[in-house]
Amino acid sequence: MNAPSNFTFVSSDRRVREDRRFVAGQGKFVADITETGMLHVAIVHGSQTAARIVSIDATRALEMPGVVGVVEGEELRAAVEPLMNGLDTPRVQRYPLAIKHVRYHGEWVAAVVAQTRAQAEDAAECVDVVYETLPNVIDTEEAYKPGSPPVHPAHGSNVLLDRTFNWGDIDSDFAASDHSLSLRVTWGRSSTVPIETFGVVAMWDPWSETLDVRASIQMPKYADQIARALRLPGNAVRVHYDVDVGGSYGVKRGIKHTVLVGYLAMKLKQPVRLIEDRLENMESGDAHGPDRIFDIEVAFNKDGIVNSMKMRAMDNAGAYAGRAPFQLGKPIGAIVGPYRINSVRYQAVSVTSNKAVQEAVRGFGQSPTNYAIETMMDRVAEFVGLDRVEIRRRNFIRHDEFPYLIPSGTRYDSGDYHVVVDKVMKHVDWDGLIAERDRLRASGLYAGIGISACLEPSGGNSSFEPLLNSTNTTTTWMESCRINVDALGHVTVTIHTTSSGQGHETLASTVIGEILEIDPDSIRIVRTDSLTSLPGNSPVGSRMAVMLGGSCFHAANKLKTKMIAIAAKNLGCAVEAVEYAGGAFHARDSNKKLSWLDLVTIAHRNYHLLPEGFEPGLEATNVYQVPTGNELPTADGRVQMYPCHSFEFHCILATIDPDTGKVDLRRYVIGHDCGTVINPHIVKGMTLGGIAHGIGAALLEEFVYDSEGQMLAQSFMDYLMPSSHEVPEVEIVHHCTPSPFTVMGQKGSGESGYLGAPAAISGAVNDAVRALGIRFNRLPMRMTAISDAIAEAKSNNAQSR
Amino acid sequence: MKISLDVNGQKRPLDIEPRVTLLDALRDDLRLTGAHTGCEHGVCGACTVLVDDAPARSCLMFAVQAEGSKITTIEALAAGPGELGIIQDAFCATHGLQCGYCTPGMILTAHALLRDNPSPTRAEIVDAISGNICRCTGYGQIVEAIELAAQRLRGANLEAVR
Numbered sequence: 001m002n003a004p005s006n007f008t009f010v011s012s013d014r015r016v017r018e019d020r021r022f023v024a025g026q027g028k029f030v031a032d033i034t035e036t037g038m039l040h041v042a043i044v045h046g047s048q049t050a051a052r053i054v055s056i057d058a059t060r061a062l063e064m065p066g067v068v069g070v071v072e073g074e075e076l077r078a079a080v081e082p083l084m085n086g087l088d089t090p091r092v093q094r095y096p097l098a099i100k101h102v103r104y105h106g107e108w109v110a111a112v113v114a115q116t117r118a119q120a121e122d123a124a125e126c127v128d129v130v131y132e133t134l135p136n137v138i139d140t141e142e143a144y145k146p147g148s149p150p151v152h153p154a155h156g157s158n159v160l161l162d163r164t165f166n167w168g169d170i171d172s173d174f175a176a177s178d179h180s181l182s183l184r185v186t187w188g189r190s191s192t193v194p195i196e197t198f199g200v201v202a203m204w205d206p207w208s209e210t211l212d213v214r215a216s217i218q219m220p221k222y223a224d225q226i227a228r229a230l231r232l233p234g235n236a237v238r239v240h241y242d243v244d245v246g247g248s249y250g251v252k253r254g255i256k257h258t259v260l261v262g263y264l265a266m267k268l269k270q271p272v273r274l275i276e277d278r279l280e281n282m283e284s285g286d287a288h289g290p291d292r293i294f295d296i297e298v299a300f301n302k303d304g305i306v307n308s309m310k311m312r313a314m315d316n317a318g319a320y321a322g323r324a325p326f327q328l329g330k331p332i333g334a335i336v337g338p339y340r341i342n343s344v345r346y347q348a349v350s351v352t353s354n355k356a357v358q359e360a361v362r363g364f365g366q367s368p369t370n371y372a373i374e375t376m377m378d379r380v381a382e383f384v385g386l387d388r389v390e391i392r393r394r395n396f397i398r399h400d401e402f403p404y405l406i407p408s409g410t411r412y413d414s415g416d417y418h419v420v421v422d423k424v425m426k427h428v429d430w431d432g433l434i435a436e437r438d439r440l441r442a443s444g445l446y447a448g449i450g451i452s453a454c455l456e457p458s459g460g461n462s463s464f465e466p467l468l469n470s471t472n473t474t475t476t477w478m479e480s481c482r483i484n485v486d487a488l489g490h491v492t493v494t495i496h497t498t499s500s501g502q503g504h505e506t507l508a509s510t511v512i513g514e515i516l517e518i519d520p521d522s523i524r525i526v527r528t529d530s531l532t533s534l535p536g537n538s539p540v541g542s543r544m545a546v547m548l549g550g551s552c553f554h555a556a557n558k559l560k561t562k563m564i565a566i567a568a569k570n571l572g573c574a575v576e577a578v579e580y581a582g583g584a585f586h587a588r589d590s591n592k593k594l595s596w597l598d599l600v601t602i603a604h605r606n607y608h609l610l611p612e613g614f615e616p617g618l619e620a621t622n623v624y625q626v627p628t629g630n631e632l633p634t635a636d637g638r639v640q641m642y643p644c645h646s647f648e649f650h651c652i653l654a655t656i657d658p659d660t661g662k663v664d665l666r667r668y669v670i671g672h673d674c675g676t677v678i679n680p681h682i683v684k685g686m687t688l689g690g691i692a693h694g695i696g697a698a699l700l701e702e703f704v705y706d707s708e709g710q711m712l713a714q715s716f717m718d719y720l721m722p723s724s725h726e727v728p729e730v731e732i733v734h735h736c737t738p739s740p741f742t743v744m745g746q747k748g749s750g751e752s753g754y755l756g757a758p759a760a761i762s763g764a765v766n767d768a769v770r771a772l773g774i775r776f777n778r779l780p781m782r783m784t785a786i787s788d789a790i791a792e793a794k795s796n797n798a799q800s801r
Numbered sequence: 802m803k804i805s806l807d808v809n810g811q812k813r814p815l816d817i818e819p820r821v822t823l824l825d826a827l828r829d830d831l832r833l834t835g836a837h838t839g840c841e842h843g844v845c846g847a848c849t850v851l852v853d854d855a856p857a858r859s860c861l862m863f864a865v866q867a868e869g870s871k872i873t874t875i876e877a878l879a880a881g882p883g884e885l886g887i888i889q890d891a892f893c894a895t896h897g898l899q900c901g902y903c904t905p906g907m908i909l910t911a912h913a914l915l916r917d918n919p920s921p922t923r924a925e926i927v928d929a930i931s932g933n934i935c936r937c938t939g940y941g942q943i944v945e946a947i948e949l950a951a952q953r954l955r956g957a958n959l960e961a962v963r
Contacts, residue, residue, distance in 0.1 A: 015893055022901025023889035023908060025835020025875035032834040118820070195839045195847050195936050196902045246837065246902030247936045278840045501900030501937050681896035685938050689899065692939030716844035716934070724927045724940040753939070 009514045010744060011677050016506045017521070018499070027244040030199040030216045035271035038201070039068055041261060042120035043274075044110040044127045045284055046102035049138075049354045049709030050149070051131035053100055056110055060126040066119035068268060070127060071260075072110040073097035080263055081229045083255055086323040088469045091155040092352065094320040096260035102131070103151050103319035104354050105709050106284035108256070113264055113272065136354040138709050140293055140316040143351040151319055151352040160317060161325050161350040161468060165332070165637040167407035168343025173308035177299035181383055185375050186778040187368035187758075189291035189316070190701040192361055192693065193721060194500075196246025198254040198285055199275035202265040211262055213239045218248040218500050219255070220462075220477075220537040223530035229259045230266070237262075241527040245500035249693065250360040250540065251287040252500065253323070282719060283711050288703055289361030290327055291316040294372035304384045304391040306339060311372065312347040317358050324358030325350040327365030329464030330541075333410040333641020334366065334455045337373040338417050339395040344407050348468070354709045362693065363456070363751045364541065367758060370454040371779065374759035377453075378766070388763070389425065392453050393418060403740070409638025410457075411628065412645045413739040413747070416673065417453065420735045424649050424671035427733045433653055433667065437767075440666075446656040446772075446790070450764025453649050454756035456674070457642035458748020459741075460541015461629040467639050475630055478623050479547035480534030481555040483512060485618040487604040489597045491516070492524045495548065496533035502750060503682045504544055508552045510678055511744070515556035517582050518596075535623055542748030543626075545678055546644055546739075551624035553743040559620035566602055567594050569611045627741040644739045644747035646674035648687075650760035656768050661787025663699055663765060665728040672752060673735040676745035684732065687753045692727045694757025700726070702780050772797065804868045808833070809877035819865050824848045826864035827874060835875035835905040839934070846933030849906030850874050856910045856932075875905035878912065887957065888912055888950040897946030899937030907933045911947045919955055923948070 021027055044056075058070035073095060082093040093099070098107050110127050114120035135149040142148050143158040150158055174180060200215035213226060223239040230237075245252055257274050265272040276285050297310040313331075317324050328348040335344055381391040396417040397404045404412045433449060440447035461477040482494045493508050505525040513520030537543075560580060567585035568575040571592045579586045583596040602609045603618040610616065626643060633639035653667035670687060677683045700720040704712040713719035738745025758779055765781055772793040776786070806813045808831060815830055824841075827833045827850065836859055839847030843861040850859045851873035878886045885893065888911050898904040907930060914921060914929040921929070926947045927940070935943060 016896045018901070019893040019896060019898055020885065022898055022904045023885060023892045024879045025833075025905040027901045027904075029834075029837070029902065031828070031838060118818070193936065194900070194902070195845055195934060196837065196900070245900060247900040249936070275838075278842065501898075503899070681942070685896055685899055685942055688939035688941040689935075689937045690939070693936070715842055716840045717842070721934050721936065722939075723931045723934060724944070725931045727939050727941075729923075729944075730939070730941060 007514060009510050009520050011680065013680060014510065014520070016503045016679060016681055017509065018503055018505050028242065029196060029244050029246050030201060030214055031275050033201050033214055035201065035203060038271040038273055039113050039115065039268060040117040040120045041264065041272060041274040042112045042117065042124040043108050043280060044112065044124045044129065046098060046105065046107040046109045048102050048131045048133055049105045050134040050136035051102050052134060053098060053102060053109065054130040054132050057128040058110065060128065061112055061123040064119065064123040064126060066115035067123045068113045068115070070110055070112050071264065073099040076263060080259055081231060083229060083259065084225055085321045086326045086465065086469065087160055087321055088471050089155060089160055089321050092152045092160065092321045094322065096256040104356050105711055106356065107319065108284060111260055111264070113268065136709050138353055138355060138705055138707060140291065140314055140351060140353065143316065143353045144314060144349065151354060158352045160321050160352060161328065161348055163468070164345065164347040165408065166345050167638060170308050170310065170343045170345045173343045174299040177307045178302045179383065180297055180299040181379060182297045183376060183379055184777060185294050185372050187290055187292040187371060188702040188778065188780055189288050190697050190703060190780065191287055191289040192249035192251050193282070193719065194247030194249065194252065197276035197278060197281040198252055198257055200254060200258045200261050201271060201273045202258065202261045203271040204266040204269060206269060209236055211237050211266065213237065213258060213262065214243050215254065215258060216243060216245045216252055217254065217498055218245060218538055218540065219253040220540055225255055226258055226262055230262050235531060237530065239530040241496060241498050241529055241533065243498055245498050248500035249362040250364065253359050256286060279714055282714065284356060286322070286357035287359045288318060288356050289358060290365055290368050292368050296372060296376050298376050298380060300380050302384055304380060304386045304394050306341050306380060306395050308343045309341055310345040312349065313369070314349040314351070316353050316355060317350045318353060318355040320357045322357055323360060326464045326468060327360065329468045330364040330641065331366050331369035332408045332464065332467065334457045334645065335408050336406050337370065338397060338415065338453050338455055338647060340397050342407065355705055356711065360540065362754050366457060366751070367694070367697065367755050370452065370755050371759040371762060374452040374454065375762060378763055388451055389421065393421065409634065410641045413643060413741045414737045415645060415647050416735065416737045417647055420647055420649050420671040420673050421453065423733050423735060424651050424669055427731065428651050428669045437653055440655050444658065446658060446768040448654055448764040448767030450652040450654065450760040450762065450767060451650060452756040452759035452763060454759060456542060456646040456648065456748060456751050456755050458542035458646055459546030459626060459643040460543035461626040461642060463629045463633070463639045463641050467633045467637060473632060475632060477537045477626050479536050479551045480621065480623045481508065481548065481551040482534060482621040483555050483559050483619060485600055487600065489600040491518065491522065492526060494526050494528050496528055496536040497538045499539065502539050502544060503679060504539065504548060506679050506682065507544060507549055511549050511552040512556045515553060516560060534621060541642060542750040545746045545748055546742050547624060547626065549678060549746055550743045551622045554624060555620045555622035558622060559618070562620065563599050565611050566599055566614070570594060570602060570609055643741045644675065646747040646749060646752060648672050648752055648756045650756045652760050652764045654761065654764035654768060656765065656786060658790060659787065661783045661790060663786065668728045669731045669733060670753065671733040671735060673737050674749040674752060675737060675739045675747040678746055683749045686749045687732060688730055690751060690753025691730055691757045692722045694754045695726055695761065696722045698758040698761035698779050698781065700780055700782065802865060804865055806864065806867055806872060807870065808872045809874060815864065817864055819863060821864050822860050823862040823864045823867050824859035827859060833874050833876050837902050837905065846906045846910070847903050849909050849933060851909055851913060854913065856913050875909060878908065887953050888915065891950035891953060892946040895942045895945040895949055897938065897943040903933055903935045907935065907943060911950065914947070915951055915954060919951060921951060
């Protein structure tokens with residue numbers, strides 16, 4: 001494996017090639033697509049939290065100008081299969097439109113199709129729906145109770161998943177420890193909320209019997225799921241991968257939207273488009289994130305060494321199951337964080353409620369889990385009277401212990417946690433930072449320092465599927481690349497997914513340019529569609545640097561090997577005697593050489609000069625298996641989850657205005673180690689963007705529901721995303737510990753920042769208010785919650801004096 | 802109703818309903834799709850265009866209200882087909898974007914800032930873009946892009962807007 005310094009293009013300061021089209025407004029987003037005769041959909045939303053649908057009357061709507069049709073759930077149920085569940089919960093059925101019952105506020109009840117969107121919206125208001133209200137359940141712990149009103153009566157209860165894993169001898173480790181303590185932290189429901197809502201355009205061609213789908217999608221096996229739901233052969237669905245996606249960070253998985261629109265396109269024989277409006281996106285786009293309560297018991301010695309942990313994670317999945325409950329499974333691959341914890345009991349609970357449906361959110365459950373683990377470490381430090389950095393140092397896995405097997409069965413690839421922390425401490429001037437905090441406190445502000453040390457599992461496989469669903473036998477999560485060299489010698493690479501800002505064109509061209517020793521800017525990247533593509537699983541699980549990068553690496557080496565064999569024959573030497581440099585081929589023992597174009601000409605035009613058995617032309621493909629995690633879980637629930645583990649160490653100085661409760665992040669330093677960096681601009685952007693997203697989750701963003709299930713955050717004026725005012729200037733301290741499991745030592749970075757920021761911000765706020773004797777155990781810590789808690793604490797302290 | 806809009810220096814006749822927003826008119830009727838629909842309630846800034854050289858939310862304005870004003874969209878900012886303007890190039894140099902969805906609005910906002918203030922401080926840049934939400938970048942490389950563009954524009958002795 002190469003050290004980063006040996007690369008020419010990889011890790012170098014090169015532009016991101018995608019940027020040019022976007023700065024000119026020339027991105028091709030789904031809402032930019034128009035087709036002749038395209039119809040528009042508007043949704044009729046349920047106005048009840050839980051109710052039986054007594055009747056739907058579309059008479060008035062159908063008389064409105066431009067209206068082509070109205071479809072409701074019963075019609076759809078007869079025509080399509082239920083949408084896929086992750087867990088084995090066949091009685092929790094989900095269709096694009098409500099069937100007989102609405103189960104959360106805003107659920108889609110009917111769809112109106114018209115010539116224009118405005119006409120469809122006008123008509124949607126004239127669809128009359130009569131409901132009979134039913135009991136609802138919103139609260140997570142209420143939903144878990146046996147007597148709670150079941151969201152899906154056929155399922156029998158609200159419990160989708162309740163499984164306890166025991167990894168190691170937990171009871172002995174607790175008994176042998178000096179102390180234990182327990183804590184509860186809660187992660188409020190937020191999401192990634194991309195600025196582009198989800199949208200899809202579908203067209204049915206009755207002559208070729210093909211459904212063409214263009215969507216702002218980021219979803220594994222999207223085409224398969226569409227075909228299955230619409231009862232079409234897989235090869236009748238063509239998903240186009242050349243649609244630019246305006247942000248996703250996990251959630252752009254509009255399968256219900258697509259099945260609805262696909263059905264309508266087939267029924268009406270016209271192109272049909274559905275673009276969510278913002279309220280739809282937030283209330284009923286089925287794209288909320290984890291909503292989770294953690295109860296932890298931790299056993300440790302008086303020197304702060306943590307021996308064992310019991311964690312119960314209880315998540316409120318909302319009204320339908322989908323894939324979201326797997327977000328309790330992925331963190332199992334890093335359940336001990338960066339620490340040597342000998343044994344773990346983990347109870348994963350997922351319940352249905354009458355809230356909106358969840359979808360995958362950046363980190364797939366890891367950020368909430370990291371928040372829980374890091375809060376636990378802070379509490380242990382407080383209990384034993386140790387510095388929060390020191391307790392982490394004592395518990396960190398050491399550099400010489402990698403690859404390191406954690407109790408739940410994952411082998412961490414590499415890391416150098418102590419060194420990253422040391423570098424950050426030095427950069428930030430730790431003693432100076434403490435002095436600055438104390439100076440701020442003396443000036444009348446609440447001031448605190450927060451730290452977090454977190455892992456970003458990356459290179460995503462999907463081992464949590466068989467772990468949480470015994471009917472699922474998934475052990476591959478491949479990614480692919482095809483390289484074609486045309487007869488003029490120019491290189492074209494196909495990638496087989498949409499992108500939502502991750503820079504995959506830059507990634508692929510950089511890696512292939514590196515191996516072939518040609519200018520990456522000379523390589524054209526094209527995106528295929530699902531009928532012409534190789535197998536792949538889309539950019540989820542922080543996986544593309546590892547997986548697309550790995551696939552490009554192997555395809556390029558395959559191509560190079562082929563070219564060297566052709567060169568050897570034509571140079572009259574052994575394959576081992578051919579030297580390849582800068583696109584030309586030299587025979588080591590003679591001064592004979594072949595240029596790139598000579599070689600290309602032989603491959604394309606001179607069959608008589610090819611080695612025996614060679615196919616003419618010049619292309620190479622690779623379908624790349626995830627480097628680790630090729631086995632099913634063991635009976636006791638151990639499995640190799642993701643192959644790579646990036647590390648981040650956050651260090652924050654924050655102040656709180658004593659009256660308003662406003663948190664000001666005055667200093668933000670992150671130490672970041674994601675192994676070999678392919679493109680430094682992209683990794684920097686992911687890190688800074690992830691931190692901003694984490695600031696939102698920690699301080700601002702929440703889909704708040706009232707006790708009757710009405711979602712209160714319905715616009716960007718009450719669901720607050722960080723603006724440039726809320727995000728401080730972030731200082732990044734780099735470190736590189738290459739992964740031994742990947743082709744260039746790279747690890748993932750798509751979730752970086754987000755995985756540690758909430759934990760660190762929580763630590764800083766709690767450090768700031770410690771003197772008041774209060775704690776914040778719930779995210780987000782919104783201004784109002786902070787100011788109320790401070791006011792109450794002051795009042796209580798004054799009374800007790 | 803019949804109106805005529807002055808968009809990117811061209812007179813564009815339109816026959817549209819009074820309730821159509823400027824954003825929808827630009828995107829659907831004039832096929833200028835660089836302005837993006839984000840929230841449709843004036844918070845996110847993805848739909849930002851310049852109205853008489855000032856950044857405006859095209860989702861909060863009816864097209865009919867824009868008659869008589871000079872509308873500038875991202876499509877007018879490139880120096881030529883395939884040729885970037887200085888601010889656009891600076892966004893590429895620092896990777897001041899990821900998914901590209903907020904980017905046209907962000908660049909138009911930067912454009913207006915640099916015309917009025919050729920040497921903005923970091924705080925002034927942060928303030929100027931605070932009405933444009935970017936979900937990808939955390940703003941760091943956007944601020945760097947605007948700083949770089951300001952420096953280049955000063956060095957080139959060019960006005961940001963002619």
